[in-house]
Amino acid sequence: MTHPALKMYDYHVWANGVIIDRLKELPEDIYHKGIQSGFSSISKVLSHIYLTDYAWFDIISGKSMNEAMMSTDQLREEVETKSIEEMKKIFLDLSERNKALVNSQEDIERLIMVDNPYAGLLETSISESVLHVVTHGSYHRGNIATMLRQMGHTSVMQDYGLYLFMPQTT
Template structure:
């Protein structure tokens, strides 16, 4: 059974990532790479982390590799880090868009109540989507705090703002 809730959550996550990225593109380009004492050394490192973790969960959902295939996970992280670290925000956004489309295709055609074992953790597909969304929300909050440390405003990306914007 397809889960409308999972699609709605994933659409929110995609909207929030795009909203943040569009906001960052309006700021001085060097800002995203400025070193800052925070959870990650820069805003861009935080964006990369969100993307790499999203990619990893997508790979597990689509069974590109298994959760105990640590060598595949390590090599994927290394490859993605190399691919992404030199990108500008526009090109990074294109990679995010491709991943979002793949996620949407998965969520809209898969039984989201199906349970899968990840190492020893049993999760429904819908729970994985919830985790991906929560993870992104947490780190978008980190980026907002980092922006404030750098004397710039953040942009609202919470779920209620998404719902409000979606009504327009």
């Protein structure tokens, strides 16, 4: 049986794909267009989701949070300038890497220590870290949906229930 956190991660990968596919349907300039919101563009939100996924799976693999954040800081400018097509590819590549990493873990409930610069020393499990990635992504896909509406476009449904009960095409 698949661990619930891994099932949720599969949902996260699916939902990222759904929002990226919606963005590909819209005029190209929408993706990098400046907007007054919590983020200055949709590309910055999607990049933030990607970089956070990248950092947390580096932490799961054994890097310190400081090392993981330094790695993502080095990637930030490159990721933020990518096209939506390029983002789809790097998200898929990252999800394959992350799934392989988590599946290689003998115990997804194993505790790890994270020295978080915002919250101090935290003891958490790998599964809790995966769930953090999922809920973080959901929150920010909601930001993207709101930004699309502000620009006069519709978003797309990406609810967990839809993922569970609708036939998957990807």
